[in-house]
Amino acid sequence: EVQLVESGGGLVQPGGSLRLSCTASGFTFSRYWMSWVRQAPGKGLEWLANVNQDGSLEQYVDSVRGRFTISRDNANNALLLQMNSLRVEDTALYYCARVGTGVVERGFDYWGQGTLVTVSS
Amino acid sequence: DVVMTQTPLSLSVTPGQPASISCKSSQSLLSSEGKTYLYWYLQKPGQPPQVLIYEVSNRFSGVPDRFSGSGSGTDFTLKISRVEADDVGVYYCMQSTYVPWTFGQGTKVEIK
Numbered sequence: 001e002v003q004l005v006e007s008g009g010g011l012v013q014p015g016g017s018l019r020l021s022c023t024a025s026g027f028t029f030s031r032y033w034m035s036w037v038r039q040a041p042g043k044g045l046e047w048l049a050n051v052n053q054d055g056s057l058e059q060y061v062d063s064v065r066g067r068f069t070i071s072r073d074n075a076n077n078a079l080l081l082q083m084n085s086l087r088v089e090d091t092a093l094y095y096c097a098r099v100g101t102g103v104v105e106r107g108f109d110y111w112g113q114g115t116l117v118t119v120s121s
Numbered sequence: 122d123v124v125m126t127q128t129p130l131s132l133s134v135t136p137g138q139p140a141s142i143s144c145k146s147s148q149s150l151l152s153s154e155g156k157t158y159l160y161w162y163l164q165k166p167g168q169p170p171q172v173l174i175y176e177v178s179n180r181f182s183g184v185p186d187r188f189s190g191s192g193s194g195t196d197f198t199l200k201i202s203r204v205e206a207d208d209v210g211v212y213y214c215m216q217s218t219y220v221p222w223t224f225g226q227g228t229k230v231e232i233k
Binding site for chain 2: 035044045046047050059060061062095100103104105106107108109111112113114
């Protein structure tokens, strides 16, 4: 069974940093692109970043480029999101999602439950 | 960035009746590879999103056949032939033809 479990969320002050992790199981992690998607309270979904299978290619939305860094540790089946210079508007539930291959190519076929990040003074 | 516009933003449907959600993109989603990367997701209350439809019209494994997707270019539609109580939630379209990948605003479906 595919499982994605996020961790690392919490309360942080504006300007601070946080590192999110997503532990994957139930599939061969190194064969899939992975993504982070967030959802502000009561709002819609926002794609943040993708990373390819070996971590050599990263893609970002403009609102986080230069502040957030997506990476992966294939040896430990982990997806990471380093978040720096956090702003109040970064407050959201952060989801880890698997990008499908073959079926659901370039779409998300599995999602984690999310980890909540609150940026507030 | 490609803007995805969904209509309506909310829908109240009697069980057993059909429902339809429109999603329009600000530019054609037909890729250079000849595929159209348009997806539909349902986010049930308190849950992460789940994929319903991939590449415009293909139902994901386990998705009931009352869900169907259609469209091309910039205009896409999700149809539910007979709405059931379990279909409540927010429906999102998403494009991944272009980076950044972008979602529609969401359509909230409730049961009358």
